[in-house]
Amino acid sequence: MVDHKVCAVILAAGTSSRMGTTKQLLKIDGKILLERVLEQVLLHPFEKVVVVLGHQSKEIKESMKITSKKVSWIYNSNYRLGQSTSFLTGLEHIDSACPSVVFFLSDQPFIKNATVTNVINEGRRRVKVNSAPFVVRPYYDQKPGHPIFWGNIKDVDFSRLTGDLGGRGILSSVKKVKLIVNDAGILFDIDTPEDYHRALQERG
Secondary structure, eight states: OOOOOEEEEEEEOOOOTTTSSOGGGOEETTEEHHHHHHHHHTTSOOSOEEEEEOTTHHHHHHHOOOOOTTEEEEEOTTGGGOHHHHHHHHHHTOOTTOSEEEEEETTOTTOOHHHHHHHHHHHHHHHTTOOSOEEEEEEETTEEOSOEEEETGGGOOOTTOOTTOGGGGGGGGSEEEEEEOSOGGGTOOOOSHHHHHHHHHHHO
């Protein structure tokens, strides 16, 4: 039996308004934030990885040192209209070979590899017994985080998805699987200068 193919989308188009500078380019351990996230994603058996850029896309892409045939760099011209536009842009570039997609955020560099593996495996297990759309979302300390596995995503109606909610705006319409993980990294977004300082301290 052929393994269920899964693709990945990294949402990296935001303006970083709360940071005051382009956070995708901030460095941790000598690597820019987006590069750290992409490196981790490429450790996993995704069929394809779509990186959705927007704000300062040229500068970000030129700063990336990773070269992989699995990676597609996509520009979202509507990125100022909110994260939902990047979510949909990413989906548009996932072909039918990937009926399921895992969505990552570009500002979460501390998610454990084991957590990503667990999310993928749980999603693949559920796909075998579910033909309807569903999501697998990791939880830590009773709080939901990322990455999120969307199973059978081609059957989801995203026509109502708008604004800055990403896929959250449509989550109520699909079955949700709560995956408990021991990983605070699923909740740690680097959104502000204080977050970045904390990230540097934790790495030190």
